[in-house]
Amino acid sequence: FAEGPLLDGLYWDTWYNNKTLTSHKNSSHVYYENLLLGLAQIRQLKVRNNTCSIYPFKCYHEYRYGAEDRSDFGLKNGSVWSYSSASSLAPWHWGAIGLYSGGGFMFTLPKSKSESIRKLAFLRRNGWITRGTRVIFIDFSVYNANINLFCVVRLVVEFPATGGALPSSQFYSVKLLRYVTYYDYFLASCEVIFCLFIFAFIIQEIMKVRKLKTEYFKSAWNWLDMLLVSLSIFAIAFNMYRTVEVSMLMESLLSNAYAYPDFYFLAYWQTRYNNMIAINVFFAWIKIFKYISFNKTMTQLSSTLSRCAKDIIGFAIMFFIIFFAYAQLGYLVFGSQVDEFSTFQNCIFTQFRIVLGDFNFASIEQANRILGPIYFITFVFFVFFVLLNMFLAIINDTYSEVKADFAVIPSKEFEISDLIRQSYNKALVKLKLKKSKMEDLYPAGGLGVLIHQLSRRSSVEEKGYLKSPQLQKWKEKLHQKYHSAEDKESAAAPQDHVSPQEFQQLFRYATDLETRLNEVNAKLSRVLRNMPER
Numbered sequence: 122f123a124e125g126p127l128l129d130g131l132y133w134d135t136w137y138n139n140k141t142l143t144s145h146k147n148s149s150h151v152y153y154e155n156l157l158l159g160l161a162q163i164r165q166l167k168v169r170n171n172t173c174s175i176y177p178f179k180c181y182h183e184y185r186y187g188a189e190d191r192s193d194f195g196l197k198n199g200s201v202w203s204y205s206s207a208s209s210l211a212p213w214h215w216g217a218i219g220l221y222s223g224g225g226f227m228f229t230l231p232k233s234k235s236e237s238i239r240k241l242a243f244l245r246r247n248g249w250i251t252r253g254t255r256v257i258f259i260d261f262s263v264y265n266a267n268i269n270l271f272c273v274v275r276l277v278v279e280f281p282a283t284g285g286a287l288p289s290s291q292f293y294s295v296k297l298l299r300y301v302t303y304y305d306y307f308l309a310s311c312e313v314i315f316c317l318f319i320f321a322f323i324i325q326e327i328m329k330v331r332k333l334k335t336e337y338f339k340s341a342w343n344w345l346d347m348l349l350v351s352l353s354i355f356a357i358a359f360n361m362y363r364t365v366e367v368s369m370l371m372e373s374l375l376s377n378a379y380a381y382p383d384f385y386f387l388a389y390w391q392t393r394y395n396n397m398i399a400i401n402v403f404f405a406w407i408k409i410f411k412y413i414s415f416n417k418t419m420t421q422l423s424s425t426l427s428r429c430a431k432d433i434i435g436f437a438i439m440f441f442i443i444f445f446a447y448a449q450l451g452y453l454v455f456g457s458q459v460d461e462f463s464t465f466q467n468c469i470f471t472q473f474r475i476v477l478g479d480f481n482f483a484s485i486e487q488a489n490r491i492l493g494p495i496y497f498i499t500f501v502f503f504v505f506f507v508l509l510n511m512f513l514a515i516i517n518d519t520y521s522e523v524k525a526d527f528a529v530i531p532s533k534e535f536e537i538s539d540l541i542r543q544s545y546n547k548a549l550v551k552l553k554l555k556k557s558k559m560e561d562l563y564p565a566g567g568l569g570v571l572i573h574q575l576s577r578r579s580s581v582e583e584k585g586y587l588k589s590p591q592l593q594k595w596k597e598k599l600h601q602k603y604h605s606a607e608d609k610e611s612a613a614a615p616q617d618h619v620s621p622q623e624f625q626q627l628f629r630y631a632t633d634l635e636t637r638l639n640e641v642n643a644k645l646s647r648v649l650r651n652m653p654e655r
Contacts, residue, residue: 161261273388293388429519
């Protein structure tokens with residue numbers, strides 16, 4: 122493969138009519154449009170001989186980092202036959218049958234196709250690939266200027282201890298040169314604005330921590346805010362590091378075109394960066410629930426989930442005991458014959474697929490004609506028909522209870538339009554473009570005089586302030602505003618009989634209201650005691 126299809130794919134030196142390309146001198150354009158950056162690199166990892174525990178002579182174990190062979194071999198007269206260590210930040214490769222380190226025995230292919238053929242033939246004659254070879258990596262990078270994208274390619278061939286070869290590949294298409302067009306500069310300005318927002322948000326969270334202290338960490342929403350801030354800071358730092366690293370790589374590539382540019386490192390972490398951004402955006406959407414929780418429907422949903430949490434946890438324990446029991450049964454019975462049950466993890470995913478209706482009953486029946494149908498029928502009956510319906514019944518009953526409680530409680534639904542209206546009115550009051558409701562209720566300076574009088578004495582009645590005409594006037598206004606309508610409604614309402622259930626609910630609400638009023642009274646007392654006297 123390396124001496125034939127690989128070199129034909131890397132070196133495009135003829136046009137479709139077999140004419141030699143003269144414009145691509147000392148460079149290769151894959152598919153005539155993708156410039157091959159630098160040289161391609163081939164790397165292998167080996168294991169030592171005598172690494173088996175049963176038959177130690179001439180035995181090569183499957184790949185493990187501890188069994189890796191780092192000693193020189195072959196001709197021992199160049200870097201091709203010597204082990205090269207990788208940097209500590211080099212990513213490991215997660216293959217089909219193993220996890221491989223970033224070092225190994227490596228060499229680069231020359232710029233010329235003919236020289237590459239001679240080099241590969243030389244290595245083949247001298248036995249560069251041995252019985253201890255467990256994986257070979259072929260790495261190269263191409264750049265398409267038409268769409269400003271880098272494509273980092275890794276071709277992998279794994280050699281399991283059982284014999285044979287398992288080929289696989291990885292392709293990372295990333296945009297490493299980010300600021301080229303006007304739209305890119307617009308995105309750069311958006312990134313700067315995002316950084317400013319994150320900086321302001323960090324200051325706001327620090328102020329909340331200093332104000333609330335340990336109470337801050339008792340809220341799940343605050344933990345979510347800290348997670349979003351942490352991910353955002355890491356994203357900003359990686360964005361800056363990537364920009365600097367790409368410029369350094371391009372400078373080294375322009376200065377030396379006969380070397381392997383390690384764009385795989387950046388492409389690998391770019392994909393992890395994209396995953397992190399995806400998680401960050403996901404939690405940012407989840408945070409919307411914090412601002413719409415005052416809606417009645419959302420309140421019912423959150424109350425239902427919080428009330429049935431204990432029942433769901435108890436049900437989950439019973440569910441997973443039965444689920445894992447069936448997974449273990451499937452692994453032991455069908456693991457050696459059916460690929461979907463080859464590992465315990467595959468058994469778990471396969472059973473979730475069975476619950477969703479995606480299954481292959483023929484393979485189970487073919488593996489074991491007696492236990493296969495018994496396993497399938499009993500699993501579907503107990504897990505799908507019994508346990509899942511119990512789960513739905515728990516949520517349905519809890520939702521019915523919550524809905525009944527909300528029907529008794531007076532509606533306090535608060536819409537987003539009300540929130541916007543209140544924010545707008547507060548802004549007008551702060552700008553002194555509109556009077557507040559307290560100023561409309563009390564004369565100018567009246568509320569301040571009242572607060573000052575209350576702060577100077579712990580008991581207002583003892584000093585006779587409540588007998589003043591001003592306070593009597595305010596009291597009459599409050600009575601007319603808030604009690605006249607209630608008196609009319611109570612006089613017109615018929616005296617209905619109250620059932621014991623309604624009395625118990627009203628008693629609970631009255632007790633809760635009394636507790637809240639006591640808390641408010643205590644807070645007001647502390648505020649009045651702390652106010653300075655004139």
